[in-house]
Structures are given as structure tokens and as C-alpha cells.
Amino acid sequence: MKPQDYTHLLSQLKAEYAAYAPRSAALNERAHKVLVDGGSHTLRLIEPFPPRIAAAHGAWLTDEDGHTILDFWQGHLANILGHNPEVITTALAQAFAEGFGLQTGFTDRLQIEVAELLCARTGTELARFTTSGTLATMYAVLLARAFTGREGVLKVGGGWHGGHPWALKGVGFHDQQGYQHIETAGLPAAVCEEVLVTRFNDPDMLHDHFRRYGDCIACFIVEPFMGAGGFMPATREYLQTARELTTQYGAVLIFDEVIAGFRFRAGDTGALYGVQPDLATFGKIIGGGMPVAAVAGRADIMNLAGRAGGRRVKFSGGTYSGHPASMLAAKVMLHYLIEHEADIYPRLAALGEQTRRILERAFIQEGIYARCTGDGNDALPGSSIFMLHFPYAPDHPLAAPDDVFDPAVCDVALNGDVLQLALLLENVHVTHGHGALSTAHTEADLAFLEAACRNVARRLGKIGIKSAD
Numbered sequence: 001m002k003p004q005d006y007t008h009l010l011s012q013l014k015a016e017y018a019a020y021a022p023r024s025a026a027l028n029e030r031a032h033k034v035l036v037d038g039g040s041h042t043l044r045l046i047e048p049f050p051p052r053i054a055a056a057h058g059a060w061l062t063d064e065d066g067h068t069i070l071d072f073w074q075g076h077l078a079n080i081l082g083h084n085p086e087v088i089t090t091a092l093a094q095a096f097a098e099g100f101g102l103q104t105g106f107t108d109r110l111q112i113e114v115a116e117l118l119c120a121r122t123g124t125e126l127a128r129f130t131t132s133g134t135l136a137t138m139y140a141v142l143l144a145r146a147f148t149g150r151e152g153v154l155k156v157g158g159g160w161h162g163g164h165p166w167a168l169k170g171v172g173f174h175d176q177q178g179y180q181h182i183e184t185a186g187l188p189a190a191v192c193e194e195v196l197v198t199r200f201n202d203p204d205m206l207h208d209h210f211r212r213y214g215d216c217i218a219c220f221i222v223e224p225f226m227g228a229g230g231f232m233p234a235t236r237e238y239l240q241t242a243r244e245l246t247t248q249y250g251a252v253l254i255f256d257e258v259i260a261g262f263r264f265r266a267g268d269t270g271a272l273y274g275v276q277p278d279l280a281t282f283g284k285i286i287g288g289g290m291p292v293a294a295v296a297g298r299a300d301i302m303n304l305a306g307r308a309g310g311r312r313v314k315f316s317g318g319t320y321s322g323h324p325a326s327m328l329a330a331k332v333m334l335h336y337l338i339e340h341e342a343d344i345y346p347r348l349a350a351l352g353e354q355t356r357r358i359l360e361r362a363f364i365q366e367g368i369y370a371r372c373t374g375d376g377n378d379a380l381p382g383s384s385i386f387m388l389h390f391p392y393a394p395d396h397p398l399a400a401p402d403d404v405f406d407p408a409v410c411d412v413a414l415n416g417d418v419l420q421l422a423l424l425l426e427n428v429h430v431t432h433g434h435g436a437l438s439t440a441h442t443e444a445d446l447a448f449l450e451a452a453c454r455n456v457a458r459r460l461g462k463i464g465i466k467s468a469d
């Protein structure tokens with residue numbers, strides 16, 4: 001396969017979709033009058049417009065036009081039990097009926113119970129809750145900088161840790177700069193210089209960074225399972241090297257487990273590697289569908305935000321920190337995952353494996369070479385997430401973000417808007433080729449996905465897009 005020009009196909013797909021979803025189209029027009037680009041999260045605002053969701057149950061969505069859509073985005077990867085799972089909605093409904101849930105601004109027993117579960121399942125000593133993964137990683141970096149008295153923040157190219165200043169370098173692959181790109185206007189120059197970007201799963205480069213800048217590095221923040229950067233697990237060697245180097249140079253090791261936490265087991269993913277970070281961040285799944293995130297880790301570092309550490313770090317909370325209804329959802333979710341761990345995770349891993357192979361097969365058998373990342377490795381026994389890629393060379397390794405986002409290596413245009421719109425017309429929702437399974441997905445759902453992908457691949461074949469080109 002060689003790079004293709006999808007301009008014509010894309011405008012065809014947009015026109016078809018506009019005719020297919022007229023109510024979402026009308027709402028989109030209304031949305032543009034009061035919301036930037038019609039919404040509040042760029043990734044969700046596809047062109048010509050996103051489906052406007054009216055209801056969601058388990059693996060399926062219903063949009064305003066009445067289409068039922070098989071969803072693999074699942075609450076931005078948070079809804080591991082599917083959308084609106086009864087176990088959580090029932091608990092919330094009951095609490096609201098009894099006058100509990102929206103009295104934010106106090107403390108209660110739930111925060112304690114959730115923190116006890118979180119610390120016990122992640123090998124951490126102290127936790128503090130916040131409301132987004134972005135805030136959690138920001139506070140973790142702040143704690144690390146205060147603890148070490150250093151300023152350097154080492155991250156991996158492609159790593160997405162949310163939208164705060166220290167996380168906004170080296171996220172998207174840039175044609176000229178690779179992963180040294182500054183993602184936003186308005187960042188202080190000092191922050192741009194303080195953030196160093198290294199390569200995922202490259203222990204030699206990590207050694208090099210610490211050899212050269214080790215005395216200035218406050219923390220190394222890394223996902224044990226790379227999320228938005230390509231859905232690929234860290235190698236054992238990489239995380240062990242990260243642990244050794246951060247210890248040797250006195251830097252704080254932060255595992256960002258906002259995606260990975262409770263995704264592969266009922267606890268942290270670092271444990272599967274036998275590597276304990278100094279701090280870890282959690283979000284998504286732990287909130288049971290509500291906005292909950294946490295920083296957890298070593299008491300001597302966490303306490304910098306508390307009385308024992310003179311409250312030197314202003315991680316002091318916000319209006320909705322430890323929100324009671326959110327904490328209730330979190331408690332129910334964590335209890336459920338812990339209690340059903342032995343059933344849930346092997347089943348999710350099997351569904352994930354099936355999905356990845358189905359996606360590859362559906363395209364390959366129709367003449368378009370495709371490969372999925374998301375497989376486990378010797379540390380991570382299996383995974384329920386996938387990212388589809390269209391590499392130009394069949395044998396190219398897909399082990400780091402630049403392997404899958406460099407347009408010279410993979411057809412990134414195809415698994416962007418083209419695939420997303422073509423699949424929406426088949427009533428399947430996958431965000432830019434990546435997604436996650438939930439316990440609500442069934443074998444029948446996977447058969448539906450396969451048929452949808454074959455239809456998309458045939459459609460591409462008809463206009464001459466084939467790997468043999």
C-alpha cells in the first residue's frame with residue numbers, strides 16, 4: 001500500500017453521513033452558535049459533526065436520529081462494565097432517593113473506603129482524589145518537583161498525560177520535529193525547556209537522558225501501557241530500567257495509570273511488571289463513570305500536600321474533589337472489579353484478542369494490510385484494548401508511538417476520519433481506529449464489528465485502495 005489521497009472519499013462520506021443523521025446535523029448547527037467547534041472535547045468533534053447521543057446501554061449507543069450504534073469508545077475508555085451499568089446506576093438512584101449524593105463540600109466515609117481500596121490494590125501508602133486525569137498528573141509532577149527541588153520533567157514522546165503545561169510537549173507526531181513539538185500556544189518558555197522527551201520502550205535512550213541530565217530531572221512520567229500514543233505495553237526491561245535510573249539519580253518515578261489502572265487487573269499495572277513507582281495517577285475506570293481521579297504513592301512525597309509536609313505543595317482540592325456521588329460510583333466499581341476479578345479480566349482479554357484479530361482479518365481478507373496494537377506481552381497477560389493501523393511495510397515493528405503515527409510508516413489518514421465516518425455509517429463507533437472492550441460486549445457484537453469492517457474494506461477496495469498498490 002502507498003499513501004493515498006482520501007479527499008474525494010472523505011467528502012463523499014461526509015455527504016452520506018449528513019443525509020444519514022439529519023437530527024445530529026441540526027443539533028450541530030445549533031451547537032456551533034454557543035460552543036467552540038460545537039462541543040467541549042476536540043477528539044469527539046469529528047467532521048462534518050459527531051453523532052449526538054441520546055441514550056447508552058452496555059455496548060450500545062442510541063443517537064438522536066434513532067440509530068443504535070455499537071460502541072468501542074466506552075466512555076473514553078472508562079466504562080469497563082459498559083455504559084450505565086445497573087450495579088452503579090442502582091446504587092446512585094438509591095442514594096439520591098435517600099438524600100445523599102450532591103451535598104458536595106464535606107467529607108464522608110466513602111472517600112476513606114475508596115482510598116482504602118485504591119491503596120490496597122496499588123501498593124500505595126497515601127492517596128488524594130481530584131476530578132480529572134489532567135489534574136492528577138499535574139499534581140504528581142508538582143509533588144515530584146517540590147520533593148526533589150529540581151525542575152526537569154522527563155516524559156515519552158507520544159505520551160498523553162492531559163492538558164496541563166508540563167504535559168503539552170511531544171504528544172502528537174510532528175513531520176519535522178517528531179516528538180519535540182510544543183502542542184499549544186501560550187506555554188511559558190521555561191516549561192518548554194524543562195520538559196525533556198525520550199522514546200518509549202527505548203532503554204538506551206533513557207540511559208542517555210539520565211547520563212546527560214540526571215541531576216536536573218525531578219521525575220520520569222510514563223504509562224506502563226502506552227495509551228493514546230499507540231496502545232502498546234512497556235517492555236519489562238524498559239520499566240525496570242526506569243525504576244533503576246530514577247532511584248540511582250534521585251528522581252521520582254511516576255506511573256500514569258489513568259488508562260492502565262484497573263484495565264488489566266483489579267489494581268495497578270505496574271504490579272504486573274513487579275515495579276512499584278513512587279507516585280501513580282489514576283482516573284477513568286476508578287470513577288465508575290463519574291469524574292474521579294487520584295494521585296497515590298509514597299507517604300513522604302504525598303505528605304508535601306499535607307500538614308506533615310508543611311503543605312508546601314498546593315494540592316489542596318477543588319469544589320468537586322471527593323464528590324459524594326462520584327465516590328459512591330467509585331466504591332461500587334472498585335468493589336465489583338475486585339470481587340469479580342478472576343472472571344472479568346480473562347474474559348476481557350479474550351474479547352480483546354478476538355477483536356484485534358477480527359479487525360486485522362476483515363481488512364486483510366479484503367486486500368488491505370492492517371495490524372492492531374494492544375496485545376499483551378510477557379508481563380501483561382492480555383488486554384482489552386486495540387488500535388488499528390495500516391502499515392505500508394508488513395514487517396515494520398509497532399513497538400513505539402513513532403512506529404504507528406509517522407505518516408511515512410503507517411497510513412494515518414485512513415484510520416483517522418475516513419475509518420471513523422465509514423464505520424459510523426455501518427453503526428459502529430470507533431475513535432480513530434482505537435477503542436476498548438467492556439464486559440457488556442458479546443461475541444455477536446464482534447461479529448457485527450467484523451461485518452462492518454468488511455463493508456468498509458470493500459468500499460475502499462472499490463475505489464482502488466488495496467495493499468497491492
Ligand SMILES: Cc1ncc(COP(=O)(O)O)c(C=O)c1O
Pocket residue numbers: 131132133134135137160161162163223227228256257258259283284293
Ligand atoms: C494516560 C492518561 N493520562 C492522563 C489523561 C488525562 O485525563 P483526563 O482526560 O481525565 O484529564 C488521559 C486522558 O485520556 C490519559 O489517557
